[in-house]
Amino acid sequence: MRKVRTFSNDTALVNERRKHIIKIATELIVKKGYNNISTRELANALGMSTGGLYHYIGSKSDILYLIINFTAELTGQTLDRFAKELKDAQPADQLKESLKVYFETVDYYRDFHNFVNHIMLSLPLKDRRIVYEAESRIIQFFESLLNSGIETGQFRKVDAKILAHNIVAAANAWANRGWYLKRYYTLDKYTDEQVECILDQISAPGKASPMAQISR
Amino acid sequence: MRKVRTFSNDTALVNERRKHIIKIATELIVKKGYNNISTRELANALGMSTGGLYHYIGSKSDILYLIINFTAELTGQTLDRFAKELKDAQPADQLKESLKVYFETVDYYRDFHNFVNHIMLSLPLKDRRIVYEAESRIIQFFESLLNSGIETGQFRKVDAKILAHNIVAAANAWANRGWYLKRYYTLDKYTDEQVECILDQISAPGKASPMAQISR
DNA sequence: TTGTAACGACAGAGCGTTCGGTCTGTAAAA
């Protein structure tokens, strides 16, 4: 986390203000686009003046950086949560549970996901890496989850890498293609269908598709 | 196709210049972001002056519109091609072939796909619809292809809607997540893997997975 | 009184767009 300028020495206050900035800015940017909101407009939405805003950030693009970092942290937290909660479960249950939580998280933070998509090109390469890395970590999490199931023979021998990637793609799709999907699915329904698709692909050979019924 | 201002009466020349503008602008925008290229910079890359550029467009945002329209037309062309070439084939072959072609098309025009992804939030709703419609048509194409296979009993009874959507999502992923995928896959490899995933999911019950071997 | 959060007018830069003008190619007139 690179440093972002502030004139305040009160760390708690800075964090609070920045949290607020992240939230409001993300909403605004998702609604109108980064370049279509001015610092004035943002300050206004925050209930501050431009000067006040610049008391806590060094530049407009710092806002992007703050948001990017926030999303990366989210990813980290999600993964940590998975690791803790699922430590001792069976691969199949781990997968089911983590898929459910992951899709929920993406839904909840879908503004951020869309934001990241939209903003990517305005970021310097260095900052893009932060996003790339966070995404890679998620994919790798699912990949190794799948692989551990394959090793124990509980899953079929599928290409874990592509499947993991497809999982993340499906989740992202919920965020950035909601305009289409929400005509036909609720989040729950969508999650169920996707989980079924995935379990279908990994269910061990021989057994027809024993894991395909979702318990909900 | 709404009208875009030009000062020229020579339709052929206008088309030629605009084609050039579309190509170069898309490249630039995908690299740096719409708001980070100026008309001056674009004109320069085109080998023109700003005045020359404005001879063929009415405003900077007209460029977005031109590109959006171009991609929508591409989609239409792809679908027409499918319709013609695959008319009499079996559903399974139709699917395999159309997947291959579709992934190839997405790869070839990946700048445009990325562009759409990036620019979506900045577009007026009216123009977004153009994109939505084109995407919906692609999804519907695969959906009905799957359904016709299900009706004849050649495919398993899967949720064609979600599978069709996943196909399009997987193709898009190739375009806008190439930074990750290209570490591990070539286009051919990626296509093969995805085709295998899909055939796997629809292969009729009883038979193990007879269509899983890809002929290439 | 001192420190600092907050204000908001303002400077400076950069942008999209315009517009008076040039220059090249074509075609009619001589």
Place this chain on the structure above:
DNA sequence: TTTTACAGACCGAACGCTCTGTCGTTACAA
């Protein structure tokens, strides 16, 4: 063939505007 006239593609300086980021000031809490 040479001259003249003209259309229109193209140029680039300049305009008007918006935006970011600064800074002198105020309000207030300790």
